[in-house]
Amino acid sequence: MSVAMGNNRIQQVNWEDELYREIIMDHYANPRHVGDVANADITVHGVNPLCGDDLKLSASVRAGSLKDLKIHTKGCSISQASSSIMAEALYGKTLAEAQTLVSQFKAMMLEGKPASSLPPPLADAQALEGVKDYPVRIKCALLAWNSALQGLTEFARKKSKISTSVTEKTEDDVYGKQ
Ligand code: ZN
Numbered sequence: 001m002s003v004a005m006g007n008n009r010i011q012q013v014n015w016e017d018e019l020y021r022e023i024i025m026d027h028y029a030n031p032r033h034v035g036d037v038a039n040a041d042i043t044v045h046g047v048n049p050l051c052g053d054d055l056k057l058s059a060s061v062r063a064g065s066l067k068d069l070k071i072h073t074k075g076c077s078i079s080q081a082s083s084s085i086m087a088e089a090l091y092g093k094t095l096a097e098a099q100t101l102v103s104q105f106k107a108m109m110l111e112g113k114p115a116s117s118l119p120p121p122l123a124d125a126q127a128l129e130g131v132k133d134y135p136v137r138i139k140c141a142l143l144a145w146n147s148a149l150q151g152l153t154e155f156a157r158k159k160s161k162i163s164t165s166v167t168e169k170t171e172d173d174v175y176g177k178q
Contacts (some may be wrong), residue, residue, distance in 0.1 A: 020127035024081045027124065031080060033087035035070040042155050046147030048139045053079035057147050061155060065094045071144065078128075078137050083144040085124045093121070095152055102149045109138055 040058035047054050053075030060068045069091045073083040086105075090098045105125050107113040115126035131141045 017130065020130060023085075023124050023127040024077070027081040027084035027088075028077045031071075031073070031084040031087075033070050033084070033091060034072065036072070037068045037070045042151040044147045044151040044154075046143050046150070048075070048079065048143045050136065051076055051079065051140050053140055053143050055079070055083055055143055055147055057144070057151055059151060061095065064096075066090055066092060066098055073144065075143075076137075076140050078131060078140040079143050082128055082141045085128065086144040086148055089121045089125060090148060095155070098148065099152050102145045102152075105145050106142065108132075109142060 036056070037058040037060050039060065041061040042057070042059040044057045045055070046057065053073065055075070056072040058070050059066050069087050071083045071087050073080045086102075089101055089105075093101065101119070101121055104113070104118055105122060105128075108115055108118060108125070108129055109132060112132075115129040118126055128141045131137050
Protein backbone atom coordinates (compact mmCIF):
# COMPACT_ATOMS: atom_id res chain seq x y z
CA MET A 1 0.00 0.00 0.00
CA SER A 2 1.32 3.45 -0.92
CA VAL A 3 0.95 6.33 1.47
CA ALA A 4 1.94 9.97 1.28
CA MET A 5 4.13 10.66 4.30
CA GLY A 6 5.05 14.26 3.59
CA ASN A 7 8.44 12.87 2.64
CA ASN A 8 8.83 11.76 -0.95
CA ARG A 9 11.58 9.33 -0.06
CA ILE A 10 9.14 7.25 1.99
CA GLN A 11 6.62 5.97 -0.50
CA GLN A 12 5.96 2.54 0.90
CA VAL A 13 4.92 1.81 4.44
CA ASN A 14 5.18 -1.73 5.63
CA TRP A 15 2.04 -1.95 7.74
CA GLU A 16 3.28 -4.96 9.62
CA ASP A 17 6.42 -3.06 10.69
CA GLU A 18 4.30 -0.08 11.63
CA LEU A 19 1.95 -2.25 13.73
CA TYR A 20 4.93 -3.95 15.40
CA ARG A 21 6.50 -0.57 16.20
CA GLU A 22 3.23 0.53 17.79
CA ILE A 23 3.03 -2.63 19.91
CA ILE A 24 6.60 -2.13 21.15
CA MET A 25 6.03 1.56 21.88
CA ASP A 26 2.78 0.76 23.71
CA HIS A 27 4.49 -1.76 26.01
CA TYR A 28 7.36 0.68 26.54
CA ALA A 29 5.04 3.58 27.40
CA ASN A 30 2.56 1.49 29.43
CA PRO A 31 4.48 -1.46 30.84
CA ARG A 32 2.31 -4.27 32.23
CA HIS A 33 2.74 -5.98 35.61
CA VAL A 34 5.24 -3.48 37.06
CA GLY A 35 6.18 -3.92 40.71
CA ASP A 36 7.20 -6.47 43.31
CA VAL A 37 5.32 -9.59 44.37
CA ALA A 38 5.14 -9.90 48.17
CA ASN A 39 6.45 -13.23 49.54
CA ALA A 40 7.64 -14.22 46.08
CA ASP A 41 8.52 -17.85 45.34
CA ILE A 42 10.67 -16.74 42.41
CA THR A 43 13.02 -13.75 42.36
CA VAL A 44 15.57 -13.00 39.66
CA HIS A 45 17.90 -10.08 39.10
CA GLY A 46 18.91 -10.01 35.45
CA VAL A 47 21.43 -7.71 33.82
CA ASN A 48 22.61 -7.08 30.29
CA PRO A 49 25.98 -5.36 30.80
CA LEU A 50 26.37 -4.71 27.05
CA CYS A 51 23.55 -2.18 27.17
CA GLY A 52 23.09 -1.49 30.89
CA ASP A 53 19.65 -3.11 31.08
CA ASP A 54 18.70 -4.17 34.60
CA LEU A 55 15.67 -6.19 35.55
CA LYS A 56 14.07 -7.50 38.73
CA LEU A 57 11.45 -10.20 38.37
CA SER A 58 9.33 -11.64 41.16
CA ALA A 59 6.58 -14.21 40.99
CA SER A 60 4.40 -16.33 43.23
CA VAL A 61 3.47 -19.91 42.38
CA ARG A 62 0.20 -21.51 43.36
CA ALA A 63 -0.89 -24.98 42.28
CA GLY A 64 1.82 -25.12 39.63
CA SER A 65 0.90 -21.80 38.00
CA LEU A 66 2.41 -18.31 38.01
CA LYS A 67 -0.29 -16.76 40.16
CA ASP A 68 1.40 -13.36 40.14
CA LEU A 69 4.35 -12.03 38.17
CA LYS A 70 5.85 -8.56 38.38
CA ILE A 71 8.87 -6.83 36.93
CA HIS A 72 10.98 -3.70 37.28
CA THR A 73 13.10 -2.98 34.23
CA LYS A 74 15.51 -0.11 33.78
CA GLY A 75 17.21 0.21 30.45
CA CYS A 76 16.60 0.70 26.77
CA SER A 77 13.16 0.72 25.16
CA ILE A 78 13.62 -2.79 23.72
CA SER A 79 14.44 -4.35 27.09
CA GLN A 80 11.54 -2.55 28.77
CA ALA A 81 9.01 -3.40 26.06
CA SER A 82 10.19 -7.00 25.97
CA SER A 83 9.83 -7.28 29.78
CA SER A 84 6.25 -6.07 29.60
CA ILE A 85 5.45 -8.44 26.72
CA MET A 86 7.02 -11.36 28.61
CA ALA A 87 5.16 -10.59 31.84
CA GLU A 88 1.84 -10.40 30.02
CA ALA A 89 2.52 -13.63 28.12
CA LEU A 90 3.57 -15.67 31.17
CA TYR A 91 1.16 -14.26 33.76
CA GLY A 92 -1.20 -16.96 35.06
CA LYS A 93 0.38 -19.73 32.99
CA THR A 94 1.45 -23.08 34.41
CA LEU A 95 5.19 -23.44 34.99
CA ALA A 96 5.42 -25.87 32.05
CA GLU A 97 3.48 -23.52 29.74
CA ALA A 98 5.67 -20.60 30.80
CA GLN A 99 8.82 -22.58 30.04
CA THR A 100 7.47 -23.56 26.60
CA LEU A 101 6.55 -19.95 25.77
CA VAL A 102 10.08 -18.81 26.66
CA SER A 103 11.56 -21.55 24.45
CA GLN A 104 9.29 -20.57 21.56
CA PHE A 105 10.26 -16.91 21.89
CA LYS A 106 13.96 -17.81 22.00
CA ALA A 107 13.53 -20.05 18.95
CA MET A 108 12.18 -17.04 17.02
CA MET A 109 15.04 -14.78 18.15
CA LEU A 110 17.90 -17.26 17.89
CA GLU A 111 16.91 -20.05 15.52
CA GLY A 112 14.96 -18.19 12.84
CA LYS A 113 11.58 -19.68 13.70
CA PRO A 114 9.01 -17.43 11.95
CA ALA A 115 7.03 -15.03 14.15
CA SER A 116 3.81 -16.20 12.50
CA SER A 117 4.28 -19.68 14.02
CA LEU A 118 4.16 -18.39 17.61
CA PRO A 119 1.05 -19.34 19.65
CA PRO A 120 -1.60 -16.73 20.63
CA PRO A 121 -0.08 -15.87 24.05
CA LEU A 122 2.99 -14.66 22.14
CA ALA A 123 1.05 -12.46 19.68
CA ASP A 124 2.68 -9.25 20.95
CA ALA A 125 6.08 -10.97 21.13
CA GLN A 126 5.99 -11.30 17.34
CA ALA A 127 6.65 -7.56 17.26
CA LEU A 128 10.18 -8.19 18.55
CA GLU A 129 11.16 -10.34 15.59
CA GLY A 130 12.65 -7.31 13.80
CA VAL A 131 15.21 -6.96 16.62
CA LYS A 132 16.94 -9.98 15.08
CA ASP A 133 18.27 -7.62 12.41
CA TYR A 134 20.24 -5.79 15.12
CA PRO A 135 22.42 -8.46 16.76
CA VAL A 136 23.65 -6.07 19.46
CA ARG A 137 20.03 -5.60 20.62
CA ILE A 138 19.08 -9.29 20.76
CA LYS A 139 20.36 -9.51 24.35
CA CYS A 140 18.12 -6.55 25.23
CA ALA A 141 15.09 -8.42 23.88
CA LEU A 142 16.11 -11.72 25.52
CA LEU A 143 16.91 -10.39 29.00
CA ALA A 144 13.38 -10.72 30.41
CA TRP A 145 12.83 -14.16 28.87
CA ASN A 146 16.18 -15.53 30.02
CA SER A 147 15.49 -14.15 33.49
CA ALA A 148 12.09 -15.86 33.55
CA LEU A 149 13.69 -19.12 32.45
CA GLN A 150 16.33 -18.78 35.19
CA GLY A 151 13.59 -18.19 37.76
CA LEU A 152 11.56 -21.19 36.58
CA THR A 153 14.65 -23.43 36.59
CA GLU A 154 15.72 -22.30 40.07
CA PHE A 155 12.19 -22.82 41.39
CA ALA A 156 12.07 -26.36 39.99
CA ARG A 157 15.49 -27.11 41.56
CA LYS A 158 14.37 -25.68 44.92
CA LYS A 159 11.22 -27.75 44.80
CA SER A 160 13.14 -30.95 44.14
CA LYS A 161 15.42 -30.09 47.10
CA ILE A 162 12.36 -29.66 49.31
CA SER A 163 11.08 -33.09 48.33
CA THR A 164 14.57 -34.49 49.09
CA SER A 165 14.50 -32.90 52.55
CA VAL A 166 11.07 -34.45 53.14
CA THR A 167 12.72 -37.83 52.48
CA GLU A 168 15.48 -36.91 54.97
CA LYS A 169 12.85 -36.09 57.56
CA THR A 170 11.41 -39.55 57.12
CA GLU A 171 14.87 -40.98 57.79
CA ASP A 172 15.08 -38.84 60.91
CA ASP A 173 11.80 -40.36 62.02
CA VAL A 174 13.24 -43.85 61.51
CA TYR A 175 16.67 -43.31 63.09
CA GLY A 176 15.78 -40.52 65.52
CA LYS A 177 17.17 -36.96 65.43
CA GLN A 178 20.75 -36.41 66.62
ZN1 ZN B 1 19.17 -2.69 25.96
